[in-house]
Amino acid sequence: MNVLDAFLLTVVIVIAAKTVAWLLQWRSGNAGVVDAIWSWTLGGLAVVYALAGDAPAALRGLLAMMGGLWGLRLGSYIWRRNAGRPEDFRYRKFREAWGGRANVNMFWFFQFQNIFTLALSASAFLPVAYRDDLPSVPALVAALAIWLVSVGGESLADRQMKAFRADPANRGKVCRDGLWGWSRHPNYFFECVHWLAYVPLAIGAAWGGLSLVAPLVMAFLLMKLSGVPLLEAEMIRRKPGYADYVRTTSALLPLPARRSSTAVQD
Template identity: 30%
Template sequence: MLLFWGVRLTLNWIIGWEGMHHQDWRYTMLHDNNPALWPLINFFGINMMPTLVVFAALLPAYYCAQSAGKLSALTIVGAAVCIIAAVLQIVSDGQMRRFRRDPANKGRHITNGLWKYSRHPNYLGEVSFWWGIYIMMLGQRPDMWWLIFGPVLMPLLFVFISIPMMEKRLLTTRPGYADYKKATSMLLLLPPRRATESA
């Protein structure tokens, strides 16, 4: 499962790579808004914190691998969650790539496919994957239930840091995003609360 996750993430990065000159807009924004604090933000906020969150989410995988034995119902359920989560990520990423490649969509936001039901279906897939790993571990090592802090930290990182930062920018760069935000669930795949402009 983890190998598949790593390969998918790496391929996604390769496909979207824009060259050595490219820098994520979030890094530029954080640097420009806080030049004096940039070294601390860079080390702790950009490098250390996400690394620790992923490490915490990986702990259940370690204990699951160390305790590999007879398959249990929970292990199978967890594996199914991981597979569904990976498919969700692949499909949503593919839809976004196709949308961005169309010159007619420049300056617009995607509102079709999975993005009609969730503003961030790719993040939903990422969060769900780590919950799947945790559920798999429970099937092998139920005594390690307290490692739940790992999969809990992952959605918190997205909901309270990554998504608000991204959507603050989208509200200023994408006309109609405010209406889309009001109508569409942040993470969960839910029916739109009202009709939105089709992409």
């Protein structure tokens, strides 16, 4: 399949996936389902590009494995985490602000997200799926190492937060356990690192430079648009000690915590 046809196929897939997500939220009243479906869809696009491309079969298999397993793990974790819980406060605020047009606006909001889904998948997966040759051995090793560190680190951060929330004694407190004592958003950090894993695989490819777009897009989404700004504003408002956590702990890059400026015990 040529590049244009493959890209158009991904457009159809993401529109269909977000339509399914919209129908599910309409039925359940919980728009959080889109987060899991977004991850599954984006991981699935790695498989689509791998099947459609003309790179060596071994490289396309590696691409499908890396993107597919990443999306499967993250989407499944988000789905289990959100099951039976109230709607995320960000979607709830949108719903309240939109009133009677909430369901209609939610449809277009979900579809708007596809701009970023397509940008991430095309920039990270397309150059790898359509390169003419295999990357060098050091590039393959680097890609696998980055992928393992990123997926392993994000999984660890998720498990640490899950364990913290499961302890009733921690209700209302700020998690500083493990990686969360080094970064306020270690899961986001490793998510950005994950998109760097495809860069070594694209070095020397015809569209290799595109692979640098993906980690930049993800960092923008998480740090400037839908991740940190909305989440931290809410956490500071409702959770005692979070403002001090912001002052003492790095936002993204894991770094040693600074000395607390208050006597608050989190």
